[in-house]
């Protein structure tokens with residue numbers, strides 16, 4: 155039987171606006187349930203979700219294998235911290251390490267992307283005894299003090315003031331700009347290997363190879379922030395080790411977003427050499443490694459394997475690229491897999507809004523003419539056809 159609504163739709167919106175602090179500019183949708191790439195709103199409409207709630211819904215909304223694993227875990231134990239061992243945590247750590255590059259042998263669990271990046275930078279500082287961190291113009295790394303200070307994009311460092319000292323800015327894709335900064339004071343170089351928020355910017359494979367060489371020469375820790383690119387989004391488990399990245403493997407990969415299919419969880423994957431230097435109480439978090447999150451991680455990775463979602467991303471990406479060639483207003487297509495930026499000659503926000511009116515959810519970026527797609531990895535060719543139809547209508551408006 156359908157549950158009776160106790161509060162009407164206008165009241166939900168009004169109540170949230172009255173009682174919640176402003177965060178993002180909200181879409182006029184009251185999300186009620188989700189299935190695969192679809193979000194069902196309380197007014198009965200359904201939306202094709204090509205954004206996944208900030209790239210979180212990698213396995214699609216409410217993947218049955220993930221939902222079951224979470225439900226089963228809730229019957230056993232909601233939470234106990236890292237003071238005890240746990241089968242759920244052991245399985246998640248083993249599974250995550252087993253899909254990662256072989257050189258990264260240990261996982262550290264936390265609760266979000268910003269926290270994963272803070273801990274990665276801390277590990278680099280602790281193990282090198284140095285303080286400076288090089289990051290890149292256009293990179294986004296989170297909103298806590300150290301991560302926002304590492305974010306040379308738009309207003310973020312400004313709203314994060316006072317900034318943590320020791321953050322140096324290089325130009326993405328320009329190895330000379332990194333060389334000019336990389337001396338014996340630098341603990342880490344950290345980058346989004348594909349800069350998502352900046353408008354889905356990529357670099358040539360040689361850039362990653364040169365970064366690796368530079369880090370090896372100077373004893374610098376290389377950190378890939380794969381909060382967006384990780385867990386299958388590019389059609390590989392990670393950008394690290396991929397052909398597009400010259401098969402370069404960093405010393406630390408940071409993860410969050412789709413890692414738990416919507417249950418908050420972040421992680422760092424770390425080399426044996428670094429983990430050997432981390433001592434008890436150097437790192438810690440109450441909730442990191444909690445049982446519900448760990449059950450969600452294992453089930454997420456299993457669902458991606460069981461459903462062949464990495465291969466699906468590669469196949470459907472090719473189809474989407476082919477179909478987008480028919481859309482003349484798309485002047486360039488950036489990115490890889492299901493992290494794509496559609497560049498227009500015009501502004502992207504009005505396109506995003508017209509798509510929304512046709513019940514298609516997409517994302518904008520800080521490049522105002524780039525529309526971002528971060529769909530669930532289970533997107534099909536038939537759903538791509540629906541998107542192309544809506545996009546064509548949205549672009550050919552009067």
Ligand SMILES: Cc1ncc(COP(=O)(O)O)c(C=O)c1O
Pocket residue numbers: 208265266267268269271294295296297346350379380381382410411
């Ligand atoms: C590349 C990247 N790193 C870090 C973060 C921060 O993650 P969180 O919002 O989970 O703290 C984000 C969030 O958008 C991100 O896109």
